[in-house]
Amino acid sequence: MVDRSRGARPVRPDQSSCHHAMAAIDFTPVDRLSSWGRLTAAPHRVARPRFRDQLPGVVASLSSADPGLAIGLRRAYGDSNLNPGGRVIDMTGLDRLIAFDRETGIVRAEAGASLSQIIAVLAPAGWFPATTPGTRFVTLGGAVANDVHGKNHHAVGSFGNWVTRMMIHRSDGPPREVAIGDPLFHATVGGLGLTGLIEWVEFQATPIDSTWLEAEETSFESLDGYFELSDTRRASFEHTLAWIDCLAHGDNLGRGVFSSANWAATGGLRLHAASPRLSAPFGAPGFAFNRMTIGALNTLYHGAKSMSGGRKRVHYSGFLYPLDGVAHWNRLYGGRGFYQYQCVIPKSEARAALTDILSLVAKSGQGSFPAVLKDFGDIAPVGLISFPMEGVTLAIDFPNKGSRTTSLFSELDAIVSSAGGRIYPAKDARAAARMFRDSYPGWEGFGAYVDPAFRSAFWERVSS
Numbered sequence: 001m002v003d004r005s006r007g008a009r010p011v012r013p014d015q016s017s018c019h020h021a022m023a024a025i026d027f028t029p030v031d032r033l034s035s036w037g038r039l040t041a042a043p044h045r046v047a048r049p050r051f052r053d054q055l056p057g058v059v060a061s062l063s064s065a066d067p068g069l070a071i072g073l074r075r076a077y078g079d080s081n082l083n084p085g086g087r088v089i090d091m092t093g094l095d096r097l098i099a100f101d102r103e104t105g106i107v108r109a110e111a112g113a114s115l116s117q118i119i120a121v122l123a124p125a126g127w128f129p130a131t132t133p134g135t136r137f138v139t140l141g142g143a144v145a146n147d148v149h150g151k152n153h154h155a156v157g158s159f160g161n162w163v164t165r166m167m168i169h170r171s172d173g174p175p176r177e178v179a180i181g182d183p184l185f186h187a188t189v190g191g192l193g194l195t196g197l198i199e200w201v202e203f204q205a206t207p208i209d210s211t212w213l214e215a216e217e218t219s220f221e222s223l224d225g226y227f228e229l230s231d232t233r234r235a236s237f238e239h240t241l242a243w244i245d246c247l248a249h250g251d252n253l254g255r256g257v258f259s260s261a262n263w264a265a266t267g268g269l270r271l272h273a274a275s276p277r278l279s280a281p282f283g284a285p286g287f288a289f290n291r292m293t294i295g296a297l298n299t300l301y302h303g304a305k306s307m308s309g310g311r312k313r314v315h316y317s318g319f320l321y322p323l324d325g326v327a328h329w330n331r332l333y334g335g336r337g338f339y340q341y342q343c344v345i346p347k348s349e350a351r352a353a354l355t356d357i358l359s360l361v362a363k364s365g366q367g368s369f370p371a372v373l374k375d376f377g378d379i380a381p382v383g384l385i386s387f388p389m390e391g392v393t394l395a396i397d398f399p400n401k402g403s404r405t406t407s408l409f410s411e412l413d414a415i416v417s418s419a420g421g422r423i424y425p426a427k428d429a430r431a432a433a434r435m436f437r438d439s440y441p442g443w444e445g446f447g448a449y450v451d452p453a454f455r456s457a458f459w460e461r462v463s464s
């Protein structure tokens with residue numbers, strides 16, 4: 001597999017007039033294919049189409065007996081982008097810009113184009129995706145399939161709220177162009193790639209005056225401090241989130257640093273660096289992340305931010321995509337990989353449930369430095385099984401310690417379920433089927449739109 005996380009190549013011009021359908025696309029065996037969490041590495045057969053007119057033949061070759069799944073840059077952490085022992089269609093070769101209206105901000109590009117490539121076209125013209133996840137190294141198809149959200153959900157919703165239309169290939173019919181109002185459109189947004197193969201995506205970008213943000217950082221000493229800052233800043237800042245010390249306990253339970261930002265009116269339209277400056281090595285020692293080292297790092301970080309917080313101007317690359325500065329940072333957890341536990345709790349239950357969750361995590365000593373709290377607003381997602389709901393979402397990385405880690409997750413699941421919350425399928429690798437079904441009431445209706453020739457390890461786990 002080609003890994004472009006060290007720097008996105010420029011988005012290519014459209015070549016839709018070319019015809020390559022006669023060239024057969026082979027599925028080549030690959031011994032080890034894993035997701036971002038690196039928890040498992042399973043054999044797959046991989047097809048790599050390069051042109052859109054090759055897609056009908058690729059999809060037609062799939063069947064319910066030998067199903068497949070479209071994949072991109074594989075930034076999902078769990079098993080939603082894997083089909084162990086089966087077939088996958090690597091879409092990263094289809095990364096062309098089809099159309100960009102510089103007056104309206106409407107963009108159409110092939111599903112394999114990354115957000116990094118798209119931003120490189122939009123930003124110099126004074127446009128930007130309305131919302132993005134914490135990495136720009138995701139494809140447009142992946143952004144739709146996981147209905148990704150950003151630090152500004154309370155202001156703009158999730159990515160699917162800005163998608164206008166798509167072209168979808170299914171094994172049981174001809175390609176279909178779908179738009180808002182079409183049931184297949186709403187099943188595909190947040191549909192984890194199971195409703196068919198997305199050929200291209202059209203979405204509405206948002207105007208920006210510069211590529212810089214006016215940001216503020218404020219430390220807080222407890223979970224109550226997070227809620228106080230969130231309540232006061234949500235209305236005046238588009239982007240808000242908080243890093244938290246997941247190992248703090250007692251009176252300092254949930255302490256952290258609250259960050260908020262708005263796009264700056266001046267500063268120019270400078271792009272992000274083409275490649276990360278640093279790269280994590282192969283064979284990084286997983287034991288480097290233990291309770292002692294993480295606890296010390298958290299204390300140092302919180303202390304430093306307590307003294308240096310305040311207002312500052314920051315580039316979007318540092319504020320929106322801080323981890324993209326280190327290529328392959330997932331290697332830092334060692335060969336056993338890592339989990340990310342991400343849940344959302346309804347607003348009315350958030351304070352009590354998060355107190356219980358953070359108390360368990362601190363007691364276990366298993367958390368890691370990346371631990372984030374942020375608000376979801378009341379903008380309803382358009383996807384049938386999209387993750388966001390109004391409330392507070394918590395995401396924490398956990399080095400894989402086997403049954404010790406999964407046992408902790410079972411306890412966290414019970415708290416989340418009791419509070420009426422849910423977990424994020426894009427980050428999940430082990431939750432029980434019942435939890436998914438109970439927390440996503442649209443899942444049964446969604447099943448009617450799953451293409452019979454598409455399958456993932458996640459869907460096998462939660463639907464059977």
